[in-house]
Ligand SMILES: NC(=O)c1ccc[n+]([C@@H]2O[C@H](COP(=O)([O-])OP(=O)(O)OC[C@H]3O[C@@H](n4cnc5c(N)ncnc54)[C@H](O)[C@@H]3O)[C@@H](O)[C@H]2O)c1
């Protein structure tokens with residue numbers, strides 16, 4: 001394992017590292033071996049208060065800067081991230097266990113894209129002029145104030161950037177709490193933003209468990225909370241935010257359908273099904289874990305997916321040849337194996353995998369089930385592991401009804417060569433993010449987010465601006481003012 005240094009301290013507040021070793025210990029381990037990567041402390045009440053005080057104090061002067069000035073800093077940070085992509089990717093691999101092959105292209109790189117995108121549009125964030133006869137009105141786009149970001153562990157730096165970039169572009173300040181399992185890369189992001197010229201206090205990172213997230217959400221100085229996490233956590237955080245009438249973005253879990261019609265390009269659909277289930281060892285919110293395949297092509301499709309999945313290179317994530325890594329934690333490993341057992345017990349046919357990998361550690365084999373029915377646990381509940389379920393279907397109407405029969409609504413995909421059908425199907429999907437003839441691509445230019453229990457609001461693209469700013473309306477009377485008496 002490379003000698004990645006322990007961060008200078010656990011938290012980053014007001015442009016510098018801060019420690020308070022009265023906090024609960026928070027240890028991060030390399031999921032491939034269990035070795036300790038870093039040992040930190042969760043925030044104490046005093047650290048939570050320090051971070052919010054810093055963010056509150058920095059608010060007015062950051063908001064008063066022009067969008068161009070703010071944007072320049074974000075774009076500079078994007079450049080620095082790209083220069084340090086390898087170092088950041090290694091850190092992300094050590095924290096998450098995701099293959100370096102992936103983190104080199106999908107994690108810090110996506111964060112840089114996001115900072116660049118919002119850096120570029122910061123100068124153009126304006127209100128509008130509304131002519132009302134000789135009177136007129138205009139709107140002023142204002143920041144919300146102090147925002148709180150709370151992250152999941154699967155895309156740590158990407159999540160931090162997807163929240164920080166639009167928040168900061170709009171003139172807000174942010175306190176970000178990474179997942180307790182992946183605390184490291186957000187601290188690097190904070191260092192990089194400082195190096196790029198971000199004023200102290202505008203972006204702060206504090207570590208902690210759910211309790212720390214809860215303390216941030218409850219604080220009266222906070223105007224907005226953006227959470228990436230599970231649906232149960234989302235329900236709690238949304239309820240707590242509602243008490244303070246705070247704005248929210250909720251990026252939550254999913255159980256997304258991927259529909260493969262018999263006229264689809266099979267090679268492309270097989271690749272998409274593999275990406276949609278086994279990238280990041282299945283630990284992606286938008287994964288297409290319910291693969292509905294039209295009956296006529298099911299045997300061939302299944303055979304091809306199986307054959308290609310057997311070629312997965314399972315190994316040390318730091319080896320760039322590895323394309324399938326371990327689960328993030330013992331808990332996620334246990335959850336995944338317990339769902340595999342439920343799939344077997346409830347009558348699904350195990351086609352491939354299904355066991356802990358013989359390498360040991362937290363590896364679960366890429367697993368494929370066929371003969372899955374809509375009522376099975378593996379078809380209804382989010383597993384967040386490498387478990388692909390095949391469900392046969394006959395007609396479009398049937399597939400859509402079954403695809404939408406879920407509490408989740410994060411994402412959905414369709415493979416067909418019939419253009420009319422493709423658009424008809426996505427129009428009927430009850431999901432916030434849809435793909436036609438591809439899957440899981442999340443460019444910054446496209447809004448990302450879910451409907452139903454999968455979330456509220458959108459990240460990325462111009463849509464995110466609406467979730468990090470609000471409009472003040474100003475009516476201008478040109479006279480005279482009339483009154484009834
Ligand atoms: N929609 C998306 O964009 C997206 C992206 C990635 C992951 N996810 C989802 O995240 C989940 C996996 O991540 P996880 O296990 O870290 O999720 P989680 O819900 O357990 O935790 C997410 C974060 O919330 C914090 N938290 C927990 N309880 C809290 C509380 N009461 N108040 C405030 N904060 C609290 C945690 O400390 C962590 O930082 C999956 O369900 C996955 O689908 C969604």
Ligand SMILES: O=CCc1c[nH]cn1
Pocket residue numbers: 154155283284285286440442
């Ligand atoms: O994990 C959810 C967000 C995501 C999807 N693809 C890349 N990141």
